Amino acid sequence: MSQVTQIIPVTDDDAARMVRPETMADLAARIVATPVDVSPANRHRAPGERRARNVKRGLLAGIPLAGAAAAAVVLVATSTPQPAAPAAAPTRSASQAPAATSRLMSLAAHIEAGDNGSMPDNASLEILNHISRGKLWDVSYSLYTDGGDMYSGDDKQTLMTAIAQHDNQADGANREVAAARYAAAGDLAAARVRMIDTTPNDFFLSLAAREKLWKAGAAARQAIMRMKGIKTPREMPTGQALQDQINNALWSECTDALNWAGGNPEIRAGVLRLLSTIPEVTVADSTTGGQPTLTITAGPAVFGGDGNAVLTVNATTGLPVSIVSTATGVPAAVETYQISRVTLANIKAGKF
Amino acid sequence: MTSPPTAVDDGRKRRFEALYEAYHGAVLGYVLRRTANPEDAADVMAETFMTSWRRLNEVPAGQEARPWLYGVARRVLANYHRGERRRSALADRLRTDLAVSYRPPELAGEPVRIAAAFRRLPDEQRELLALDAWEGLDYAEIAVVLGCSRNAVRIRMHRARQQLARELASTTRLENPAGFTTRRPEPRGLSGEHV
Numbered sequence: 001m002s003q004v005t006q007i008i009p010v011t012d013d014d015a016a017r018m019v020r021p022e023t024m025a026d027l028a029a030r031i032v033a034t035p036v037d038v039s040p041a042n043r044h045r046a047p048g049e050r051r052a053r054n055v056k057r058g059l060l061a062g063i064p065l066a067g068a069a070a071a072a073v074v075l076v077a078t079s080t081p082q083p084a085a086p087a088a089a090p091t092r093s094a095s096q097a098p099a100a101t102s103r104l105m106s107l108a109a110h111i112e113a114g115d116n117g118s119m120p121d122n123a124s125l126e127i128l129n130h131i132s133r134g135k136l137w138d139v140s141y142s143l144y145t146d147g148g149d150m151y152s153g154d155d156k157q158t159l160m161t162a163i164a165q166h167d168n169q170a171d172g173a174n175r176e177v178a179a180a181r182y183a184a185a186g187d188l189a190a191a192r193v194r195m196i197d198t199t200p201n202d203f204f205l206s207l208a209a210r211e212k213l214w215k216a217g218a219a220a221r222q223a224i225m226r227m228k229g230i231k232t233p234r235e236m237p238t239g240q241a242l243q244d245q246i247n248n249a250l251w252s253e254c255t256d257a258l259n260w261a262g263g264n265p266e267i268r269a270g271v272l273r274l275l276s277t278i279p280e281v282t283v284a285d286s287t288t289g290g291q292p293t294l295t296i297t298a299g300p301a302v303f304g305g306d307g308n309a310v311l312t313v314n315a316t317t318g319l320p321v322s323i324v325s326t327a328t329g330v331p332a333a334v335e336t337y338q339i340s341r342v343t344l345a346n347i348k349a350g351k352f
Numbered sequence: 353m354t355s356p357p358t359a360v361d362d363g364r365k366r367r368f369e370a371l372y373e374a375y376h377g378a379v380l381g382y383v384l385r386r387t388a389n390p391e392d393a394a395d396v397m398a399e400t401f402m403t404s405w406r407r408l409n410e411v412p413a414g415q416e417a418r419p420w421l422y423g424v425a426r427r428v429l430a431n432y433h434r435g436e437r438r439r440s441a442l443a444d445r446l447r448t449d450l451a452v453s454y455r456p457p458e459l460a461g462e463p464v465r466i467a468a469a470f471r472r473l474p475d476e477q478r479e480l481l482a483l484d485a486w487e488g489l490d491y492a493e494i495a496v497v498l499g500c501s502r503n504a505v506r507i508r509m510h511r512a513r514q515q516l517a518r519e520l521a522s523t524t525r526l527e528n529p530a531g532f533t534t535r536r537p538e539p540r541g542l543s544g545e546h547v
Contacts, residue, residue: 009385
């Protein structure tokens with residue numbers, strides 16, 4: 001149990017008991033009696049609009065399948081290279097799977113063979129730009145050394161500080177990266193399970209064991225659903241729904257691995273091999289900034305509802321270029337990668 | 353001049369009432385956990401839902417509304433902490449109810465030490481850990497509240513957990529004079545899923 005949980009000052013249930021229902025109703029009545037200017041111009045300038053728009057992207061990026069709404073592929077104009085317009089939300093065509101598998105496996109083999117534009121030095125620096133509504137929202141810096149150490153920061157200075165303080169995050173955050181590394185050369189089926197198991201799940205238990213766990217967790221699940229305002233009881237996913245959830249987890253963990261160590265050829269080869277195991281993923285040729293790229297699309301089957309995510313990688317090196325997450329009614333969320341090979345010493349000295 | 357109510361107005365009210373019904377308890381809990389007195393909590397609660405009434409068209413549907421509301425409450429709280437306290441007539445009754453029923457939390461034993469370490473963290477780190485442990489939000493939802501990316505949340509959460517571990521270790525050392533064996537928290541364990 002979280003230590004911080006032990007010091008919660010007041011629970012939601014406690015808070016609810018402190019206020020009479022009629023008091024709560026009175027507050028709501030007073031609020032809705034207040035006139036508001038809801039003209040489009042006023043709405044457009046609302047300071048929190050950007051945050052509201054980000055909700056869909058956040059849920060798309062996470063595990064939940066049910067949160068994604070209807071897809072509308074939109075690319076945001078930015079100063080950084082953008083992928084070519086991706087295909088519309090893919091249908092779940094089994095005939096597409098072998099082609100996608102073949103393309104991804106071929107690129108992974110190409111990377112592993114060493115013809116990947118690999119550079120010298122001893123670490124990969126990854127600068128991840130998060131863009132929404134055409135504006136740079138935030139930036140994260142990740143350094144992954146060839147020895148497996150991982151450092152991160154919000155900017156150059158905090159990255160340098162993390163290195164100086166030996167704040168190596170490999171102990172807690174490298175499970176996805178380790179699974180991707182294993183996938184590069186190991187048994188792919190085992191690697192798939194290993195990557196999915198980087199977060200706790202019951203996916204691979206027997207049906208009886210899953211049902212037992214599902215029943216045991218009913219009270220806690222209902223409490224969480226109540227807290228989140230979900231009133232429709234959830235069924236335990238089975239069959240294709242379970243497979244979709246597994247694939248969702250696999251995609252999410254793979255992109256996390258890329259966010260940490262996409263500059264490492266072994267890691268990205270492993271990720272590509274793993275993504276090739278998702279039957280619903282499609283691959284298309286594209287061009288980004290004049291360079292040939294592949295757009296790897298995970299559609300509604302992976303994200304639930306009509307959500308969509310497009311990973312664009314360099315067609316020759318497999319280096320990630322961007323991830324675009326979309327959902328109906330909200331602008332696309334874009335994460336662009338700037339990856340370079342560096343030396344730890346240079347980064348430590350601020351030479352980057 | 354006030355226009356007569358329209359079908360649009362009615363629909364807007366219904367949407368707000370549904371939002372309020374679903375989340376007023378969660379927002380009140382969030383606010384009470386972060387204010388020093390119930391009077392402030394009542395005002396922040398009222399201001400948060402007034403803001404959501406004004407910006408109803410921006411409120412995401414379904415469960416995504418909760419982190420959005422927390423984000424609004426967080427900004428309202430920030431204004432309060434900057435000294436922009438305003439007693440709202442809207443919150444009169446709520447203020448009265450809370451003044452009568454609110455009792456400050458009483459901690460004893462190990463939680464006292466945890467609370468002391470927690471208080472020494474910077475505001476941003478405290479909020480990250482609280483959103484995880486008290487609000488039960490995942491990284492994507494925390495990103496919505498804080499207005500940053502999921503990746504940034506992951507990175508900052510790691511630092512916050514490490515800092516809390518250091519503060520706890522420091523507390524342990526203070527409580528144990530030299531010469532006594534001190535069992536220090538294991539940093540590796542504290543950098544896991546939860547502190």
